Amino acid sequence: MNVSAVQPKIDPSHVGVENLMGNTALTEDQKIVEASKQFEAILLRQFLAESQKPVFKSEFTDESSEAGIYQDMITNQLADSLAHSGGVGLAQTFQHQMTHRGGETPAAPKISHQ
Helix, strand or coil, rough: CCCCCCCCCCCHHHCCCCCCCCCCCCCHHHHHHHHHHHHHHHHHHHHHHCCCCCCCCCCCCCCCHHHHHHHHHHHHHHHHHHHHCCCCCCCHHHHHHHHCCCCCCCCCCCCCCC
């Protein structure tokens, strides 16, 4: 009896960006999609972290280390959730650019001047 090897389904979102390249269970397209989402999440973390900094210091601004830790956790989770649920479109743009390598040149987007 010949039994083929069963490879478990792997959710690419559970693979760290540093392990994507060497992962043989994922296809090249899955790696590109996940790397694009994770890169978008990194950019979103930067934007969100900067947007949450207070402009003016006041007595209501909590600057304790505990508050900073929780704020970082919230920012990281929000960025990951945004990127993996469609995000702001950056992941799709990165994915499109990475899949059009080689001799293919994607058509330039039409820009309307109104």
